Each structure stands twice: as structure tokens, then as C-alpha cells.
Amino acid sequence: MKKIAILGLIAAGAISLMAADGAALYKKCAGCHGAKGEKKALGKSVAIGGWDKAKTVEALKGYKEGKRNIYGMGALMKGQVVSYSDEDIQAVAEYIEKLK
Template sequence: MKTINKVILGLTLIGSLTSLAAADGATIFKKCAGCHGMNAEKKALGKSQVIKGWQASKTEAALKGYKDGSYGGPMKALMKGQVATLNDEQIKSLAKYIESK
């Protein structure tokens, strides 16, 4: 019985962490929505690619590239400032949230 309770508790905690990560991505995306649209459906400032439909891995790589300066076109400097304070977990969470749009 104790083993079952531990398994249930573990699954509950994992579910809670997943929800927190998704919520964190949603919170972070609020800052992005002004340019990218509420559902990531817009070209930011009419210049970027539409990010709706991107896989999380692609978004994560782009965000990390903006942060370290290795990725980007005309929006490179602007985006570098936007992602400068995000840590790897926040970037991953944001990328997963964008993938869900």
C-alpha cells in the first residue's frame, strides 16, 4: 500500500511540475504576444517568421541563438535583449508553450 501511495504522490508531483512549467511559459509569452500575437500567429513587427507551428526544439534553438548572438536576421539585436534574462529552463518552457499554440 505504501508503494502505491508513493507512486501516486510521485505522479502528482510530476503533473504539478509540468503544469508549473506550462504556466511559466504562458507567463513569459505574455511579453512576446505584443509583437508575435496572442497565438504566435503574427510576423513580429512585420519582419520575423511566424512562429506558430514551430516545434519546441526549433524555438528553443532560436531563442538560445538570439541569446548568445549566433542566430537571427534583422530582429537579432531586438531579440537578444528580449531573451537576455531568460535561463535555460525558462527558454525550454517558453518553447514548449509556443509549440502548443
């Protein structure tokens, strides 16, 4: 029984290590959007810091699918998020929502 409990703890730890880290994912966004999402990316976009999670998820999925091209940034943003999984998008959206 102890072995099963230990294996369960190890599995839970491995899953939490694999969970998407919004702060880490946002680091590649910060170059254009600023550390707190306070910048207009390349002088074109609006500041994204504090955006509602659902709004960010919708925007990132739109860019990933190639269906969004706000401020002519569609291709650039698609390149930034194409490797993001749905879990990554959720995590970075949660992180952005907390930025102020």
C-alpha cells in the same frame, strides 16, 4: 516521520511554484508575435505559433548568445531573451509549440 513527509510535500510544492511558466513568459512575446504566435513580428519575421519545440529552443538560444540575426532582429530578440534561463527557454518553447 510525519514531519519528514510534510517537509517533502512543502519542498515539492515550492519547486513546482519555481518551475518556469511558458504562458507567463510568452506574454512579453505576444506584443510582436501575437497571442497565438500568428503575427509576423514587426512585419518581418514568420509566424511562430506551432513551431517545433527544438526549433524554438535553438532560435532562442541563438538570439540569447548573440549568434542569430534573422530578419535583422538579433539585437532586439537578444534583449527579449537575455534574462531567460534554460528552463525558461524550454517552457516558452513548449508553450509556443502548442499554439495554433
